[in-house]
Amino acid sequence: MSFSCGCCRILGPVLFEYDTPRIVSIKSRKVGLINRLVQLGILAYVIGWVFVWQKGYQQFDSVISSVATKVKGVAVTNTTDHGVKIWDVADYIIPPQEETSFFVMTNLIMTLNQQQGRCPEMPEDCPHCISDSNCTAGEQSPRSNGIQTGKCVPVNSSTAVHTCEVLAWCPLENDVDLSQRNIFNGSYLKQCVFNRTTDPDCPIFRLGDIVREAGEDFQEIAVEGGVMGIQIKWDCDLDQSVSKCVPQYTFRRLDNKDVQNTVAPGYNFRFAKYYKGPGEVESRTLIKAYGIRFDVMVFGKAGKFDIIPTMINIGSGLALLGVATVLCDVIVLHILKKKTFYREKKYKYVEDWYDLVGNSPACETP
């Protein structure tokens, strides 16, 4: 005990001393049981819910995906305007390939042999006119199909109705004759076909089945068009075998079919096929394509064991265990009959009223 060193005086107590709190161990069935029950509840929450059920030991990452789609099938139409017509994939998939989506044309309005020129506006779209003074050259209204030339002309030879003449692709599209039919009846065949109950993992779908699964009517959606979501949920537990990591398919309609509350009900767009006739005159066939856009949406998350979420959950679980002590202290020190006795055992009172400048005792102590 006679030999000493400077650094030991500092490091000695730090390294070779162990501080542990002094404990009052109260032998009370009531408080003991309450304490253990609260601790048990917290442990059950941390182990059962956070770790086992919610996999709190895993770090989650989201899915990055790429989807390739292919549509097969032929449709036939028989209309008075265009006769019997065959529609195959090259006709009804527009554009021919997209990344995560494909559009199937199910209804259309064709306007054949349009050429750039001057023609009267559609009487359904625009206000009628009486003289040239009703039409302003260069004006363009949002519902119009072209730029006004300033002239007021008869719509056709058999009517007295006049509309403003426009510079446009003529003849204009006649939306009124829209025949409410669709070119598909929604049935395709392939060896394995998706079925919610018998083949839930088969990635080949009948268009009709997709629409039916979403609770929609194919005939209805095919006429006005719409947007269908093919949702692929891909939740994977990478701590387990990869073979258990299979996608789940669900379908829902994404567009608002409530005609009242939407800007443009259904789904349609216009495109044209361009031709060049004799004498280099360009003409085009304008097609207003109604159809179903299928959006493939892949989501999900992959979880893998990671030390950080594990430690965060263990750490905050340990801190929550302290709640049991706080609760039982309230019972022991404020509710039990022998609370004064316990308080004496737990607390040692040390007074230090005189650490303030001056000598002004604000409160009396019992």
Place this chain on the structure above:
Amino acid sequence: MSFSCGCCRILGPVLFEYDTPRIVSIKSRKVGLINRLVQLGILAYVIGWVFVWQKGYQQFDSVISSVATKVKGVAVTNTTDHGVKIWDVADYIIPPQEETSFFVMTNLIMTLNQQQGRCPEMPEDCPHCISDSNCTAGEQSPRSNGIQTGKCVPVNSSTAVHTCEVLAWCPLENDVDLSQRNIFNGSYLKQCVFNRTTDPDCPIFRLGDIVREAGEDFQEIAVEGGVMGIQIKWDCDLDQSVSKCVPQYTFRRLDNKDVQNTVAPGYNFRFAKYYKGPGEVESRTLIKAYGIRFDVMVFGKAGKFDIIPTMINIGSGLALLGVATVLCDVIVLHILKKKTFYREKKYKYVEDWYDLVGNSPACETP
């Protein structure tokens, strides 16, 4: 007290005893106030910031979205090359439909009646040649429009300049004649139109407004092309009414308009319309389309009450409360004048120097 059982000897102390730390209660205004202030700060942080402001009781999920767009409007151009031309949606939207994006052609270079054949390279793109020995059959340079045939031919009859002959779609595109004009002036009309101050929730936008909101000049971006982002932010608090969950629109230019620091300034691409003339000869009109690609980007997060983030935040908040005790212990035991007195009250020293093998006291204790 005479009856006993084996399992009780073990379980009894575990179940029916309650352990609580023994406390020194120091009556000191200074330390007491510091302790409460630190605790108050930590509580204010945990309750005010983490829970109320940052909604630490919620689990967040990201947004999965699908977007349908529709463009309307007609444009008219009057150029010396092509005369008066009308452009409608079928002409200037390429491809006619996309999933989360749409391209509006605002400027173009048309090369009419291209046919596959042999023609001299553009003198602007390629080095001139003097004899056939300057040209290598089969070679293709990155700026060239075709494959060299190995011949050196005059560019046209009125000039002495010779370039290498290439196998290509002839005549070649003449990029130099690019007329710096655009086919749009960026104004469309509809009943409700988006306006940052009066109609911030209307989902109908004027193209010109989108560009102006992003702080760009429409005339400029329309000539060279560009990529505009339509950002839809959709933050939802699912613990509240869904009707409060409305999207917010912002616009920004996504491409780098700094010509110096970008590989290809602006946004353009080439496509062709194919024709078949008499005698089954295929010709095409090549179109270099300049325009604005509008990318709709939906982001945001939805929050909902969840027990795990709540408990993690409560747990780590409780642990942080321990910081107050650590801080005040430092003050009481090392800074206050009566620190030795307090240390004696808090600590009970127990010596155990002799638990080591042998008897070698390394440090002296005071």
Place this chain on the structure above:
Amino acid sequence: MSFSCGCCRILGPVLFEYDTPRIVSIKSRKVGLINRLVQLGILAYVIGWVFVWQKGYQQFDSVISSVATKVKGVAVTNTTDHGVKIWDVADYIIPPQEETSFFVMTNLIMTLNQQQGRCPEMPEDCPHCISDSNCTAGEQSPRSNGIQTGKCVPVNSSTAVHTCEVLAWCPLENDVDLSQRNIFNGSYLKQCVFNRTTDPDCPIFRLGDIVREAGEDFQEIAVEGGVMGIQIKWDCDLDQSVSKCVPQYTFRRLDNKDVQNTVAPGYNFRFAKYYKGPGEVESRTLIKAYGIRFDVMVFGKAGKFDIIPTMINIGSGLALLGVATVLCDVIVLHILKKKTFYREKKYKYVEDWYDLVGNSPACETP
């Protein structure tokens, strides 16, 4: 000490008292060292791993991105069917522009001058027939190219094979003559070109390099088609300079090239070019395009200092420090020889067996 107030009686002890646990300080080298080592380990984990390495003080957000791509280059083919043909960007990129993806046609089957009409089914695709009774009018099988008319007709004049007649775009595509060649050899030139070792940041890629980096054979993937991923990883530390935030490029094949385990190997789709001949008869050239779809996938996360993850990590770190005390208590109170001595110092036993109704001691205490 004679003056008092009501509120002080309550607030006084709360505000002006400081409670700190009473500690037994055990001077034991063994336990002291174990305690400090466990604490050091936990501190090293929290500071070293959680904060320095995993940047636990940052809040992470995912990337929202927009990609613009441009393809350049000319290819030449020389086939017996179509002679020498030139392919430029307008020919082989279909559709001409997409948002985050582009498709390069590398192989194709052309079927010229299709017109709507009646023709016999391909004998390779469909079962042969002997009489009209084998064919059902209106039926359509999934491998068929049209709708059956109900007739059984000879395939061509030089063979005795009969197949069912179909209403379709005639002549039908003859997939069997597929010549296994590709129109590209995968080399393009530009000033800076991506190279894993010399130019890892250059955003200009040779198609052949992308495929080679992914460990695939360009000639093979070009014939049957495929989907390549261009993965752009963009991890940013926003607490540091933005100039350090550069994207990293990696490439991989996304489609399943295992012919056995995939529904449709390779990547191909059909599209058509429509022509109008004399007398307004519409014909089309059907193109089955094989090619490589390049999907640009941007991912990554941006981290920035945020108080909440910092505090969660500090809080659960502090709670974990309590583990050291628990561990050392086990050693001191249950393993060391002088455990009974230490237990007496740490614990003060208080009995409360008589708080139960009645007087039934369940367990005997030692």
